[in-house]
Amino acid sequence: MSDNNNTSFEARRALEAHRDKIKxxxxxxxxxxxxxxxxxxSLELPGLLLDYSRQRVxxxxxxxxTRLAEECDLRGWIxxxxxxxxxxxxxxxxxxxxxxxxxxxxxxxxxxxxxxDAVTAMRQRIRTFANAVRGxxxxxxxxxxxxxxxxxxxxxxxxxxxxATAALASPTDAGPRVHFLANVDPALSADMLADLDPATTLVxxxxxxxxxxxxxxxxxxxxxxxxxxxxxxxxxxxHFVAVTANPDKAAEFGIPxxxxxxxxxxxxxxxxxxxxxxxxxxxxxxxxxFEALLAGAHRMDRHFAETPLxxxxxxxxxxxxxxxxxxxxxxxxxxxxxxxxxxxLPAYLQQLEMESNGKRVQRDxxxxxWQTQPVVWGNVGxxxxxxxxxxxxQGTQIVPLDFIVAFGDDTGNRRQQDMLVANCLAQAxxxxxxxxxxxxRKMLDDSPDADRLAPHQTFPGNRPSSVLALDRLDxxxxxxxxxxxxxKVFVTSCIWGINPFDxxxxxxxxxxxxxxxxGMAGEGVGEPATDALIERYKRINSMGY
Numbered sequence: 001m002s003d004n005n006n007t008s009f010e011a012r013r014a015l016e017a018h019r020d021k022i023k024x025x026x027x028x029x030x031x032x033x034x035x036x037x038x039x040x041x042s043l044e045l046p047g048l049l050l051d052y053s054r055q056r057v058x059x060x061x062x063x064x065x066t067r068l069a070e071e072c073d074l075r076g077w078i079x080x081x082x083x084x085x086x087x088x089x090x091x092x093x094x095x096x097x098x099x100x101x102x103x104x105x106x107x108x109x110x111x112x113x114x115x116x117d118a119v120t121a122m123r124q125r126i127r128t129f130a131n132a133v134r135g136x137x138x139x140x141x142x143x144x145x146x147x148x149x150x151x152x153x154x155x156x157x158x159x160x161x162x163x164a165t166a167a168l169a170s171p172t173d174a175g176p177r178v179h180f181l182a183n184v185d186p187a188l189s190a191d192m193l194a195d196l197d198p199a200t201t202l203v204x205x206x207x208x209x210x211x212x213x214x215x216x217x218x219x220x221x222x223x224x225x226x227x228x229x230x231x232x233x234x235x236x237x238x239h240f241v242a243v244t245a246n247p248d249k250a251a252e253f254g255i256p257x258x259x260x261x262x263x264x265x266x267x268x269x270x271x272x273x274x275x276x277x278x279x280x281x282x283x284x285x286x287x288x289x290f291e292a293l294l295a296g297a298h299r300m301d302r303h304f305a306e307t308p309l310x311x312x313x314x315x316x317x318x319x320x321x322x323x324x325x326x327x328x329x330x331x332x333x334x335x336x337x338x339x340x341x342x343x344x345l346p347a348y349l350q351q352l353e354m355e356s357n358g359k360r361v362q363r364d365x366x367x368x369x370w371q372t373q374p375v376v377w378g379n380v381g382x383x384x385x386x387x388x389x390x391x392x393x394q395g396t397q398i399v400p401l402d403f404i405v406a407f408g409d410d411t412g413n414r415r416q417q418d419m420l421v422a423n424c425l426a427q428a429x430x431x432x433x434x435x436x437x438x439x440x441r442k443m444l445d446d447s448p449d450a451d452r453l454a455p456h457q458t459f460p461g462n463r464p465s466s467v468l469a470l471d472r473l474d475x476x477x478x479x480x481x482x483x484x485x486x487x488k489v490f491v492t493s494c495i496w497g498i499n500p501f502d503x504x505x506x507x508x509x510x511x512x513x514x515x516x517x518x519g520m521a522g523e524g525v526g527e528p529a530t531d532a533l534i535e536r537y538k539r540i541n542s543m544g545y
Contacts, residue, residue, distance in 0.1 A: 011065075027461065100272075210250050297483035330400050350376045372498060
């Protein structure tokens with residue numbers, strides 16, 4: 001089959017006709033006509049439930065979407081990814097993030113055995129190092145135990161480890177505090193370093209190429225802070241380690257080989273927290289939980305690889321995205337986790353999804369004939385309810401939502417856990433079913449302002465959402481959840497015919513940043529708008545601000 005989709009697919013035409021029939025129908029009607037809707041439009045793996053009964057779909061919708069997936073050879077693409085084929089065609093690389101969480105004894109393509117052996121060896125290094133730091137065996141220049149870790153990275157070298165460490169942190173953790181430095185804003189590094197002791201701080205510099213401008217700028221700042229405080233350049237190896245696919249560059253920076261944790265060019269940045277990029281996770285929450293994270297992701301990998309398309313969680317989640325975006329014309333999707341420890345998940349998914357699938361050409365470079373990636377945004381519930389949910393309920397744009405909730409509570413505060421879960425379920429119900437004007441008038445029956453207020457207190461409903469319910473939030477279920485979204489991104493990329501594993505769109509800005517830095521030291525860059533702002537920047541800083 002060709003690498004590309006085209007507009008002649010029968011399933012796409014059938015979906016367009018089906019869309020015209022189902023678009024006028026309200027979720028109230030769909031629920032009233034199908035008593036089994038909740039059970040038939042739910043999928044489950046032990047520990048994780050996907051309830052998509054509040055999506056504007058029927059069994060026929062899913063049948064037609066599955067047919068579209070088959071016409072796009074989705075099953076073939078899944079097999080090629082797990083086999084290690086060079087599905088990242090622009091960079092001529094495999095995309096083997098699934099190999100990073102492969103479990104011993106599980107099915108493995110014979111051609112991947114050598115790579116898996118290297119992965120296994122790196123996992124052992126991570127485990128040994130994390131235990132040494134957390135147990136106090138690895139000590140700083142003055143012989144003191146490490147109390148703080150700074151993870152310096154950006155993009156995939158930052159968002160995944162930060163999200164997972166926050167999600168799995170516990171008040172009873174015995175390990176060091178982990179801090180994340182990504183933004184090149186000098187105020188951020190200054191504030192962070194002001195509260196840390198160089199003698200008890202370990203620094204992880206994470207960069208696949210070890211040429212990332214922002215990461216190296218922050219690393220140099222932190223290295224200078226450490227050297228000025230200790231004066232011990234020979235003892236740098238007790239406080240700096242690197243995670244990279246370019247160990248020579250890390251060595252040039254001054255990090256000795258024994259302190260370099262390597263990963264491979266077939267590991268994409270936003271898919272990399274399962275590799276040594278996850279070292280900060282192992283340090284912060286312990287190698288046992290890091291390994292449980294890998295095991296949970298592997299469970300989702302096996303489900304994705306082995307389950308029929310129509311009962312496959314990542315496939316169904318991806319097909320719902322295609323339906324909402326391409327056929328119902330919903331331009332954004334909100335992710336609302338009802339767990340504060342998942343507060344970084346929306347930002348993590350922004351990169352995972354929009355950097356992967358924010359493309360305008362297909363694999364062969366020809367233009368895409370339909371919409372690709374929607375905008376992903378969100379915040380934790382219940383905070384979002386008091387910020388942007390007004391627009392979600394009564395605004396003119398319809399925004400599909402992913403509600404993510406963990407039912408199990410380990411705080412012992414059942415009253416507030418009940419309130420948290422009730423808020424999540426209430427929002428999903430209100431968005432789906434709304435409140436009609438007649439219902440509002442009855443509610444306001446005794447009010448002399450009923451006629452005036454009724455339009456303002458009416459909710460149209462018919463706003464689609466899915467609920468992803470975890471039995472409890474732990475390392476294994478988090479691994480399942482993240483892998484679910486990773487594979488969902490792959491599913492949509494196959495439907496859209498694009499390569500989700502490169503990120504050419506970030507390169508132009510990087511190139512221009514280098515030119516502008518040179519222009520700041522000289523006579524500008526020769527572009528009037530930019531040069532005017534450079535001159536203003538120079539003038540303000542010359543005044544001593």
